[in-house]
Amino acid sequence: MCPETSAAATPQPPPAREVMSASDVARGLRRIAHEIVERNKGAQDVVLLGIPSRGVELAQRLATLVTEIEGASVPVGSLDVTMYRDDLRDRPMRAPQQTHFPPSGVDDRVVVLVDDVLYSGRTVRAALDALADYGRPRAVRLAVLVDRGHRELPIRADHVGKNLPTSQAERVTVRLTGHDGVDDSVTISGGDPR
Ligand SMILES: O=P(O)(O)OC[C@H]1O[C@H](OP(=O)(O)OP(=O)(O)O)[C@H](O)[C@@H]1O
Numbered sequence: 001m002c003p004e005t006s007a008a009a010t011p012q013p014p015p016a017r018e019v020m021s022a023s024d025v026a027r028g029l030r031r032i033a034h035e036i037v038e039r040n041k042g043a044q045d046v047v048l049l050g051i052p053s054r055g056v057e058l059a060q061r062l063a064t065l066v067t068e069i070e071g072a073s074v075p076v077g078s079l080d081v082t083m084y085r086d087d088l089r090d091r092p093m094r095a096p097q098q099t100h101f102p103p104s105g106v107d108d109r110v111v112v113l114v115d116d117v118l119y120s121g122r123t124v125r126a127a128l129d130a131l132a133d134y135g136r137p138r139a140v141r142l143a144v145l146v147d148r149g150h151r152e153l154p155i156r157a158d159h160v161g162k163n164l165p166t167s168q169a170e171r172v173t174v175r176l177t178g179h180d181g182v183d184d185s186v187t188i189s190g191g192d193p194r
């Protein structure tokens with residue numbers, strides 16, 4: 001059989017489709033920034049901690065937006081969760097990334113963890129364990145650009161850019177200007193072959 005014929009006969013997964021454009025991402029982040037300010041009646045005591053990798057850029061962008069809204073700067077940092085994961089055995093080995101805390105620390109602060117995608121909840125579970133090793137925040141909240149469902153743990157986000165119904169066979173891909181060097185986007189790929 002020639003290659004063209006056999007490829008045509010094999011069911012192919014649907015092509016990737018964009019579900020958030022750059023302006024959708026910008027709008028989602030702006031809304032989350034306003035929600036953070038409203039929920040805290042300002043930004044005093046708020047610390048934003050991004051989960052690597054793309055959560056770090058999102059936390060920095062949210063900090064800029066909250067600063068614009070409030071007129072006062074918001075501490076921002078990053079929290080690596082690699083060594084706190086409960087699925088290290090099932091994932092390709094990855095080097096730990098940077099944990100960086102702002103000088104304010106996290107004790108008695110309202111820490112907002114920031115990530116790009118919320119899926120099983122295992123990354124956030126690991127982040128809560130990691131955070132407990134550094135201090136005792138007054139409250140911990142969660143902001144995500146995309147909640148794609150399929151939680152395996154009792155974890156929910158306080159601030160969501162977009163709720164995205166997905167099948168578990170699909171993959172959500174977030175691209176960010178700073179991290180990836182391309183326009184912001186969220187796409188879904190995979191799923192049941194056609
Ligand atoms: O809720 P979960 O099932 O834990 O999935 C969500 C996490 O998975 C992705 O990270 P990934 O480990 O793929 O690394 P990345 O941040 O470098 O993309 C994503 O960025 C979230 O951090």
Ligand SMILES: O=c1cc[nH]c(=O)[nH]1
Pocket residue numbers: 117119170171172173174
């Ligand atoms: O970034 C992620 C994380 C989990 N699942 C996805 O589809 N994308």
